[in-house]
Amino acid sequence: xxxxxxxxxxxxxxxxxxxxxxxxxxxxxxxxxxxxxxxxxxxxxxxxxxxxxxxxxxxxxxxxxxxxxxxxxxxxxxxxxxxxxxxxxxxxxxxxxxxxxxxxxxxxxxxxxxx
Amino acid sequence: xxxxxxxxxxxxxxxxxxxxxxxxxxxxxxxxxxxxxxxxxxxxxxxxxxxxxxxxxxxxxxxxxxxxxxxxxxxxxxxxxxxxxxxxxxxxxxxxxxxxxxxxxxxxxxxxxxxxxxxxxxxxxxxxxxxxxxxxxxxxxxxxxxxxxxxxxxxxxxxxxxxxxxxxxxxxxxxxxxxxxxxxxxxxxxxxxxxxxxxxxxxxxxxxxxxxxxxxxxxxxxxxxxxxxxxxxxxxxxxxxxxxxxxxxxxxxxxxxxxxxxxxxxxxxxxxxxxxxxxxxxxxxxxxxxxxxxxxxxxxxxxxxxxxxxxxxxxxxxxxxxxxxxxxxxxxxxxxxxxxxxxxxxxxxxxxxxxxxxxxxxxxxxxxxxxxxxxxxxxxxxxxxxxx
Numbered sequence: 001x002x003x004x005x006x007x008x009x010x011x012x013x014x015x016x017x018x019x020x021x022x023x024x025x026x027x028x029x030x031x032x033x034x035x036x037x038x039x040x041x042x043x044x045x046x047x048x049x050x051x052x053x054x055x056x057x058x059x060x061x062x063x064x065x066x067x068x069x070x071x072x073x074x075x076x077x078x079x080x081x082x083x084x085x086x087x088x089x090x091x092x093x094x095x096x097x098x099x100x101x102x103x104x105x106x107x108x109x110x111x112x113x114x115x
Numbered sequence: 116x117x118x119x120x121x122x123x124x125x126x127x128x129x130x131x132x133x134x135x136x137x138x139x140x141x142x143x144x145x146x147x148x149x150x151x152x153x154x155x156x157x158x159x160x161x162x163x164x165x166x167x168x169x170x171x172x173x174x175x176x177x178x179x180x181x182x183x184x185x186x187x188x189x190x191x192x193x194x195x196x197x198x199x200x201x202x203x204x205x206x207x208x209x210x211x212x213x214x215x216x217x218x219x220x221x222x223x224x225x226x227x228x229x230x231x232x233x234x235x236x237x238x239x240x241x242x243x244x245x246x247x248x249x250x251x252x253x254x255x256x257x258x259x260x261x262x263x264x265x266x267x268x269x270x271x272x273x274x275x276x277x278x279x280x281x282x283x284x285x286x287x288x289x290x291x292x293x294x295x296x297x298x299x300x301x302x303x304x305x306x307x308x309x310x311x312x313x314x315x316x317x318x319x320x321x322x323x324x325x326x327x328x329x330x331x332x333x334x335x336x337x338x339x340x341x342x343x344x345x346x347x348x349x350x351x352x353x354x355x356x357x358x359x360x361x362x363x364x365x366x367x368x369x370x371x372x373x374x375x376x377x378x379x380x381x382x383x384x385x386x387x388x389x390x391x392x393x394x395x396x397x398x399x400x401x402x403x404x405x406x407x408x409x410x411x412x413x414x415x416x417x418x419x420x421x422x423x424x425x426x427x428x429x430x431x432x433x434x435x436x437x438x439x440x441x442x443x444x445x446x447x448x449x450x451x452x453x454x455x456x457x458x459x460x461x462x463x464x465x466x467x468x469x470x471x472x473x474x475x476x477x478x479x480x481x482x483x484x485x486x487x488x489x490x491x492x493x494x495x496x497x498x499x500x501x502x503x
Binding site: 049051075096106 | 236237238240241244248250251252254255256257258260261264265266268269272313314315316317318319361363364365366370
C-alpha cells in the first residue's frame with residue numbers, strides 16, 4: 001500500500017509531473033524530487049461508463065479527471081454514482097480492477113463529505 | 116530535393132462484418148484491385164507498407180507485410196508492417212510517400228487492413244484501451260469511449276455544444292454512408308434515434324461512437340512525373356504533417372485542444388504551401404462524434420468552439436461549402452483501425468477523380484485527410500490535389 005499519491009518535481013525548472021517521465025516535459029532535465037500531490041482535489045470532468053472494461057464489475061463505473069491545488073491532474077475512479085462538476089475529492093487506496101487474473105491496486109477518489 | 120508523388124490507383128473492400136474472409140484475404144483483395152486500378156499488374160514494385168494494429172492479437176499472425184508480398188507476388192519488394200495504433204493506415208501512406216519522394220522507390224503499394232469482428236466486443240475494447248497510458252489511464256478502466264466522454268463533457272461545458280450537435284454528426288454521416296456501397300452501415304438515423312440510443316459512457320451514446328468493422332484499403336504510389344504513363348487521373352500528395360502530444364489527456368495544457376492535430380495540420384499546410392481555405396473536401400477521424408467537430412477546429416477550418424455552428428448551418432454537408440466525411444466517416448463506414456487512414460485517402464482520390472457516385476462532392480480540386488491515433492497523441496494529415 002502506498003500512503004500518498006506521489007508526483008515528480010523537476011530539480012531544474014520545478015515543473016511537477018504525473019505520471020512520471022524520464023525527461024522533464026518542460027526542460028528535458030532528468031532529475032526529480034518525489035512530492036506528495038496532497039489530500040484534496042477537484043473533479044474537472046467525468047463519465048459514467050456503462051460498457052465496462054474487462055476486470056471491472058462496478059456498473060456504471062464513474063471515471064474522472066481531477067485537479068490538485070498545484071494544477072497537476074490525474075485520472076481515476078470516482079467513488080460515487082452522482083458525480084458533480086468541481087466536487088471536492090480525496091485520494092484513497094484500493095482495488096482498481098483485475099488484469100489477467102491479478103488484482104491491481106492504486107488510488108481512487110472519494111467525495112469529501114462536509115460536516 | 117524531394118520528388119512529387121502521385122497516387123495512380125486505389126481500392127478498398129467493403130467495410131463491415133466480412134464473415135468467411137480472414138485478414139490476409141481482405142488485404143489481398145484491396146491490394147490486387149488497387150494494382151489493377153493503377154494498370155500496373157505487370158510492373159515490379161520497390162516497396163510495400165501495410166498499416167495494421169492488431170494482427171498478432173486478433174489474427175494470430177505476425178509479419179503480415181511479408182505474407183502479403185508472397186501472396187500477391189511482389190517479391191523482392193521491401194515490405195514492412197506499420198503499427199501506429201488507429202493511425203497505422205496514415206503512417207503507412209506517409210512511409211510510402213517518403214519512399215517515393217526520397218527517390219528510394221519508384222513503385223509503392225500501401226495497404227491497410229484489420230479484421231475485428233468475430234471476437235467479443237469486450238476483448239476488442241480492451242485491446243484498443245491498451246493504447247492509453249498503462250499506469251495513469253488504462254489501469255483505472257479507461258476505454259476509448261470513456262476517454263472521448265471525458266473530452267466531450269469538457270467541450271460541452273466550455274462551448275455551446277449540446278448532445279444534439281453530437282447527434283447531428285451521426286445523422287450527417289449516416290446519410291452520407293447510405294450513398295457509399297463500401298460503408299458498414301446503410302441505415303439513416305434521426306437526431307431522436309441518436310439521442311435515445313443506448314448510453315455507452317455518458318454523455319456518449321451508441322450513435323456517437325463508430326462501429327467495430329473488418330476491412331482493407333490500398334493505394335499505389337509513383338513519382339508524379341511518371342504518373343501519366345499509367346493514368347489520365349493522377350492525384351498528387353502535396354504534403355503531410357505528423358505530430359505527437361502527451362500520452363495522457365490530463366497532462367495537456369488545455370485538454371480540449373488537440374495539439375497533435377494542430378501541429379500536424381500546420382506542417383501539412385506548410386509543406387503543401389496551402390492553407391485551410393484551399394481545401395474543398397475532408398475526411399476526418401470521427402471515431403467519436405466530438406472528434407469530427409474538434410478536428411475541424413484544430414485543423415483550422417473553423418474557429419475553436421464554432422465547429423458545431425458550421426455543422427448546424429450545413430457547411431460540412433456533401434453539398435455544403437466544405438463537405439466533411441462524404442464517405443460516411445468512421446461513424447457509418449466503419450473503423451477497421453489499420454485500414455482507416457488508407458481508406459480516407461481512397462475516398463478522397465475517388466472524390467478528386469469525380470468517381471464518388473451519389474456522394475460526389477461538386478468538382479473538388481484539393482482534399483485533406485486526418486488520421487487520429489491514440490486519444491489524440493499521434494496524428495497524421497495528408498493533403499491531396501487533383502493532378503490533371
